[in-house]
Amino acid sequence: MDDAVELPLDAETKVIERPNDHKDELRLWLRLLSCKILIETEIRRRLRDNFDITLPRFDLMAQLDKAPAGMKLGELSQRLMVSNGNITGLVDRLVAQGLLDRQPAPNDRRAQLVKLTAEGRRNFRAMAASHEAWIAEIFAGLNAGDRTALMRLLGKAKASAHKAIVDGANQ
C-alpha cells in the first residue's frame, strides 16, 4: 500500500475539503503532553540529583504535608490520581525509608491513616522549597498574565475533558 503524503492545504481548503479533520486538537494534546514530559523529566532529575528521591514519592509526601492529621490510602489515591495498588506500594517504600508511618484509622478497621514522620516532614520541607523554586524557574518565561490565562484555559480543558468522560463512559 502506498503511504500518502500530506497535501499542502491551507486552513480555508481544509475546512472545505476536510470537515471532520481534528488535527488541531490532536496537536494541542501532543503539545500538552510534551510540555508535561519536558518539565517532569527535569524535576525528576533534580530531585534525584539533589535529594536522592523519586518524583512519585515526593508527590505523595506533598499531599501528606498538607494533611497533618494524616490521610487514608484511598484519599491519597484520589488526590494523586493513581490506582489503589500503586499507593500501597509507594507507601510501603516510604514507610521502609522511615519517612511515613501507618496507623489504624479511628472508627474504621478497614482503613489506615498515613502521615509523615518527623523526619519525613523535615525532609519534605527542605525539598519543597527547592522544588517550588525550580517550578518558578521553569515557568519564568511566562508573565503573570500568561500564567493566569494558561491557568484558565487548562481549567476549561479539564472541565471539557470531564464532560467527555462522563458523557462517553461507554465509548
Add this chain to the structure above:
Amino acid sequence: MDDAVELPLDAETKVIERPNDHKDELRLWLRLLSCKILIETEIRRRLRDNFDITLPRFDLMAQLDKAPAGMKLGELSQRLMVSNGNITGLVDRLVAQGLLDRQPAPNDRRAQLVKLTAEGRRNFRAMAASHEAWIAEIFAGLNAGDRTALMRLLGKAKASAHKAIVDGANQ
C-alpha cells in the same frame, strides 16, 4: 489535582508579604499535570476497551505511521521523549504481536529500521480515526480561539522550560 483553597490575599498584599512565594507557578504545574492525567487515563481506557491496545504502543505506532520508510530506535526514543531501553521493550512486544518489523539499517550495522507491517498499518489507521475523534470530543469545550491561545501558551511554557533546563543543568 486539587486546587488548594486560595488565601484571601489580593495581589498587592501577596507581593508585600510573600515576596518569594511561587504558589501560582506551582498551582499552574499541578493543573497541567492533572489535566494530562485526566485525559490520558480516559484515552488509555478507550484504547483498551475498543482496540485492546495500550497507549504506549499506540503512540509508538503513531510515530511509525508518519514514517513510511521506517525509523531507527533512537529516533523513536527522541520523538516519544522516553528512554532507549523503553523503546527496545515496546518494539519487542509490538514485533511479537506482528504489528511491527525490524530490519537492518542500510549503511549502519549498529542500527535497525523499524516499520509498521501491513497489518500494523491497517490496525493503526482504524484506531487513529477513533483516537482523533476522542481527542476532539475531549477538547470540545474549547472554541477555536481558546485552542489557539492554549497552543501558544503551552509553546511559551515549553520554550521557558527548555531555557531552564539548559541554564540549570547543574542545579
Add this chain to the structure above:
DNA sequence: GGCAATTATTTCAAGTATAAAATAATTTCC
C-alpha cells in the same frame, strides 16, 4: 591506518503503574 570518542542499541535492576480479583470491614435496609 589506527586509536579515541561518539553513537545505537541492549541489558539490568529497581521502581512505578494499571486493571482485575481477592480480602476484610462497614453500611444499608428490610
Add this chain to the structure above:
DNA sequence: GGAAATTATTTTATACTTGAAATAATTGCC
C-alpha cells in the same frame, strides 16, 4: 439482626519506565 451492597485496601499479573552499565559499530582525527 442479618443479608446484600458498598467501601478500603491488598494482592496478583503484566506492562511500562527510568538510569546506568555494557556491547557493538561508526566516525573523527592525528
